[in-house]
Amino acid sequence: MFTEQKRRICMPPVLFCFLLGSLWETSAAQIRYSIPEEMEKGSFVGNIASDLGLEVRVLSQLGARIVSRGKKQHFALNVRNGSLVIGERIDREELCAQSTQCLLNFNVLIEDKLKIYSVEVEIIDINDNPPHFLLEELELKISETTAPGTQHLLENAYDPDVGLNSLQGYELSPNRHFSLQVHSRAKGVKYPELVLERALDREDESIHHLMLTAWDGGEPIRSGTARILVTVLDGNDNAPVFTQPIYTVNVPENVLQGTTLLTVNATDADEGINSQVRYFLVKIPGKTSQIFQLNSVTGELLTLQNLDYEEAEFHEMEVEAQDGLGLRSRAKIHVTVVDMND
Numbered sequence: 001m002f003t004e005q006k007r008r009i010c011m012p013p014v015l016f017c018f019l020l021g022s023l024w025e026t027s028a029a030q031i032r033y034s035i036p037e038e039m040e041k042g043s044f045v046g047n048i049a050s051d052l053g054l055e056v057r058v059l060s061q062l063g064a065r066i067v068s069r070g071k072k073q074h075f076a077l078n079v080r081n082g083s084l085v086i087g088e089r090i091d092r093e094e095l096c097a098q099s100t101q102c103l104l105n106f107n108v109l110i111e112d113k114l115k116i117y118s119v120e121v122e123i124i125d126i127n128d129n130p131p132h133f134l135l136e137e138l139e140l141k142i143s144e145t146t147a148p149g150t151q152h153l154l155e156n157a158y159d160p161d162v163g164l165n166s167l168q169g170y171e172l173s174p175n176r177h178f179s180l181q182v183h184s185r186a187k188g189v190k191y192p193e194l195v196l197e198r199a200l201d202r203e204d205e206s207i208h209h210l211m212l213t214a215w216d217g218g219e220p221i222r223s224g225t226a227r228i229l230v231t232v233l234d235g236n237d238n239a240p241v242f243t244q245p246i247y248t249v250n251v252p253e254n255v256l257q258g259t260t261l262l263t264v265n266a267t268d269a270d271e272g273i274n275s276q277v278r279y280f281l282v283k284i285p286g287k288t289s290q291i292f293q294l295n296s297v298t299g300e301l302l303t304l305q306n307l308d309y310e311e312a313e314f315h316e317m318e319v320e321a322q323d324g325l326g327l328r329s330r331a332k333i334h335v336t337v338v339d340m341n342d
């Protein structure tokens with residue numbers, strides 16, 4: 001500390017520096033000021049003359065000046081009235097980052113008397129920064145089959161201020177599916193997690209827009225926001241649904257073999273493979289199975305044989321639709337054969 005102070009005032013010529021070093025011990029006196037950051041250039045900090053118990057005249061006549069180590073001249077001394085004023089705007093965050101205490105030290109040198117006084121200025125944080133998120137929009141993909149209670153880590157907000165002026169908490173916009181949990185890591189860093197409260201349904205709502213707000217405890221409170229976009233991924237939670245419960249057709253008995261009699265159709269609200277439907281006739285004993293054929297891709301029902309009214313005037317079949325991952329449903333097909341007086 002001692003050598004540090006000496007080095008700080010060491011300026012050419014070398015001899016001068018030497019002298020100062022030896023005089024230091026006898027002239028030590030310290031004054032301390034406390035000011036908020038971001039004060040305008042020229043703002044009054046304190047009256048050096050009266051605080052050191054010197055007459056203003058002494059300062060101007062004996063050549064008082066500020067000696068500091070840094071390149072920036074944060075302070076200036078008005079020797080005519082003994083005031084210490086702001087020389088350059090002071091940003092506490094730039095100077096001291098996240099340290100809770102921010103001190104600036106310099107010396108006031110009175111050249112003719114070879115006297116040196118040390119001055120310490122404490123820079124008090126003001127709430128000049130709102131919390132902010134590095135990403136303004138966060139995208140999450142959550143499957144609709146995800147169980148309620150599942151947590152998804154969100155992005156932190158940052159606030160370079162300290163104490164109450166720094167980040168205090170988070171809030172989530174009102175919505176039907178999610179809540180927010182805030183956890184604290186070591187060093188008091190708070191990070192938010194999205195908790196699924198109610199199961200999602202892609203077919204009901206495939207995208208959810210949420211707003212995450214981070215706030216500090218300054219006066220007034222400042223806040224920052226990030227948008228959250230939740231894309232709901234499809235789970236195979238829908239079975240195919242036939243467009244009709246019963247498909248009926250009347251066919252003349254002399255219809256040609258290979259004729260398409262009707263087309264069944266089932267739709268599936270899911271996506272991709274979960275929505276690809278295939279059709280099958282449910283196997284039944286008897287001749288009917290040999291007379292008709294169902295195209296499993298298109299759902300078209302064809303005749304494989306001639307229809308004979310005298311043999312059977314009515315055919316009932318069951319058709320099954322099955323999606324890519326095996327959810328199924330059924331409908332009926334009624335074929336009535338019309339007598340052609342053969």
Ligand SMILES: *[C@@H]1O[C@H](CO)[C@@H](O)[C@H](O)[C@H]1NC(C)=O
Pocket residue numbers: 042044047078081082083
């Ligand atoms: C000293 O003079 C400066 C202008 O040079 C002024 O801003 C300051 O208020 C004065 N201080 C006192 C204590 O009168």
Ligand SMILES: *[C@@H]1O[C@H](CO)[C@@H](O)[C@H](O)[C@H]1NC(C)=O
Pocket residue numbers: 243265266267
């Ligand atoms: C099946 O029905 C749906 C809904 O009515 C329709 O959009 C689709 O085109 C139909 N498909 C066929 C092959 O007819």
